[in-house]
Amino acid sequence: MKHRTVGHAHHQPAPGTAEAPPDHGNRGWIVAFSGLGLNLALGVLYTWSVFAKQMTEAVELGGMGLTKTEASLPYMLAIGVFALMMVPAGRLQDRLGPRVAATAGAVLTGAGLIVSSFAGPGNLLPVMVGFGLMAGSGFGLGYAAATPAAIKWFPPEKKGLITGIVVSGFGLAPVYIAPLSKYLLGQYGVGGAFRILGVAFTVVTLLLARMIVNPPLAVAAAGAAAPAPSASGSVWREMVGSRAFYLLYIEYTFAALAGLMIIGHLAKIIAVQTGGLVQTGFLFVASMAVFNALGRLMAGMLSDRFGRIRTLAVVLLSQACVMLVFPGLDGMAGFFVGSAVVGFSYGACLALFPATVGDFWGAKNFGLNYGILFTAWGVGGMFGPLLAGRIADATGSYQLAYFIAAGLLVTAAGLTTITRRPPLSS
Numbered sequence: 001m002k003h004r005t006v007g008h009a010h011h012q013p014a015p016g017t018a019e020a021p022p023d024h025g026n027r028g029w030i031v032a033f034s035g036l037g038l039n040l041a042l043g044v045l046y047t048w049s050v051f052a053k054q055m056t057e058a059v060e061l062g063g064m065g066l067t068k069t070e071a072s073l074p075y076m077l078a079i080g081v082f083a084l085m086m087v088p089a090g091r092l093q094d095r096l097g098p099r100v101a102a103t104a105g106a107v108l109t110g111a112g113l114i115v116s117s118f119a120g121p122g123n124l125l126p127v128m129v130g131f132g133l134m135a136g137s138g139f140g141l142g143y144a145a146a147t148p149a150a151i152k153w154f155p156p157e158k159k160g161l162i163t164g165i166v167v168s169g170f171g172l173a174p175v176y177i178a179p180l181s182k183y184l185l186g187q188y189g190v191g192g193a194f195r196i197l198g199v200a201f202t203v204v205t206l207l208l209a210r211m212i213v214n215p216p217l218a219v220a221a222a223g224a225a226a227p228a229p230s231a232s233g234s235v236w237r238e239m240v241g242s243r244a245f246y247l248l249y250i251e252y253t254f255a256a257l258a259g260l261m262i263i264g265h266l267a268k269i270i271a272v273q274t275g276g277l278v279q280t281g282f283l284f285v286a287s288m289a290v291f292n293a294l295g296r297l298m299a300g301m302l303s304d305r306f307g308r309i310r311t312l313a314v315v316l317l318s319q320a321c322v323m324l325v326f327p328g329l330d331g332m333a334g335f336f337v338g339s340a341v342v343g344f345s346y347g348a349c350l351a352l353f354p355a356t357v358g359d360f361w362g363a364k365n366f367g368l369n370y371g372i373l374f375t376a377w378g379v380g381g382m383f384g385p386l387l388a389g390r391i392a393d394a395t396g397s398y399q400l401a402y403f404i405a406a407g408l409l410v411t412a413a414g415l416t417t418i419t420r421r422p423p424l425s426s
Contacts, residue, residue: 027215028153032162034211035146036169038102041201041208042109042142043173044135045082046292048075049267049285050181054190056268059121064190068268069389070124074116075264076382077132078139083378085140090148090371098145102209105142109135110202117194130194142205143170145212147354148367153215157304159358164300164351171292171347178285239361239369242422247415249376251312252353254412256380257387258319258405259346262326263288264385266339269398273330284335288343295347300355308356312349313416319345320409327399353377360421 052071055064093101112134118126150166151159177197184193239245262269266285295315303311322341329338357370388401 028150030211031153031213032150032165034208035150035166038106038142038146038205038208038212039167039169040173040176041205042105042139043170043289044109044113044177044181044197044201045075045078045139046171046263046289047174047177047181047285048078049264050178050185051190051193052264053267053271054185064119064121064124066124067389068265068392069386072264072385072389073124074127074131076386077128078136079260079381079385080378081133081136082139082143083375083381085137086144086371086374086378087368088371089141089144090367090369092141092367093145093148094365094367097214098149098212099209101141101145102212103206105138105140105145106202106205106209107138108141109138109205110198112136112138113194113198113201117191117198119190119194127194142209144367144371145209148363148370149212149214151358151366152363156358160300160302160304160308160351160355161297162300163355163358164297167350167354168293168296168347171296171343171350172289174289175286175293178289179283235365236368236372239357240372242360244360244419244422245373247419248353248356248373251316251412251415251419252349252373252376253380254408255316255319255346255349256377257384258323258380258409259342259349259384260381261384261388261401261405262339262342263346265388265392265398268392270335272392272396272398273335284339287336288339291340291343292347295344295349296351298344299348300351303352303355308352308359309416309419312352312356313413315345315348315352316409316413316416320406320413323402323406323409326402327397 052066052068052075055066055071056068057065059065089101089105092104112130115130115134116127117130119130146169147163147166151162154162181193181197184196188196263285266288270284299311299315318341322338322345326338329335353373354366354370357373358366361369384405387404388398391401392398
């Protein structure tokens with residue numbers, strides 16, 4: 001019955017969806033896995049610690065002689081721009097369709113990496129402009145397009161699962177990009193590594209962006225017929241006028257601060273805490289990415305069954321616990337377990353928050369609504385790596401940064417006990 005309805009000629013497709021065919025069941029999975037593929041490329045952000053470690057090496061060793069704080073700046077800027085871009089990107093994909101936003105994101109990310117390749121000792125500006133501004137904007141445009149498009153093809157009971165599949169690509173990316181970047185840095189230096197990645201990513205992401213489209217209106221309406229919010233969804237003014245939004249904003253900020261603090265410094269953290277004895281930090285970046293992706297998938301599925309907020313509280317507390325033991329880690333096994341728990345918990349949050357926005361405020365304006373909440377990720381992501389870098393430069397240790405992050409995570413977990421779905425507007 002549903003296939004017959006979709007096939008009627010008088011249904012007008014949503015923006016950017018004229019090309020979507022009637023066989024929406026298979027096409028929904030194509031869109032979801034294309035979004036996963038796009039995020040697999042955009043996840044180059046999470047391999048920054050591999051580049052940063054090389055940049056802090058002496059010039060004669062192929063580095064740029066930067067301090068840990070200086071090496072955090074392009075990453076911090078990229079996160080801030082990524083988060084801010086999610087707001088206009090969400091509106092763009094809501095109005096013009098996800099293909100337009102995804103294509104723009106692909107071009108900006110690839111071009112940004114190529115611009116970054118012109119950096120050199122004493123000249124960080126190309127990386128600030130290329131990776132920080134251009135690639136950061138590309139991350140936001142691509143990321144904003146992938147998830148909203150995918151969840152519109154599926155019924156509400158699969159919202160957590162589909163969100164988890166799409167966003168797992170971003171978390172899983174370092175599994176191949178970290179060792180690849182390590183190899184390219186060794187063979188071609190910082191500039192060559194950026195240039196090669198930029199060209200390759202541009203080609204691949206442009207192909208994937210073509211597949212990311214909204215369903216026809218009939219399919220979108222069927223998928224949005226959730227038992228909670230109305231199919232029309234709340235506009236952003238209603239969302240930011242609710243107490244639930246501000247509680248989620250604080251929780252997201254604290255979760256992102258703790259997770260990105262470790263992700264952005266992991267390779268250097270391992271070198272510092274092992275006295276330089278372990279020089280395979282890039283392998284831990286890759287292994288953490290596997291658990292980051294697993295966290296997104298598992299949390300999406302578990303929250304469909306047990307509830308978003310309850311699942312969120314558990315992952316926040318698990319991450320707080322591992323932060324308290326991180327100062328004592330100094331061996332391969334300890335770092336493997338510690339980075340695994342951080343990756344899993346952080347990844348879980350990246351699936352839980354967008355699914356919660358869909359539950360609380362509906363699907364129609366999901367792109368813009370989640371884009372606004374996502375700025376919390378940017379706030380936490382900018383301050384987390386900077387905080388860790390400053391503390392490490394000043395004290396020679398990351399210990400104080402771990403304890404601060406643990407306190408913020410416990411606070412966020414406490415706030416989940418008073419986070420409730422807002423009453424529906426009339």
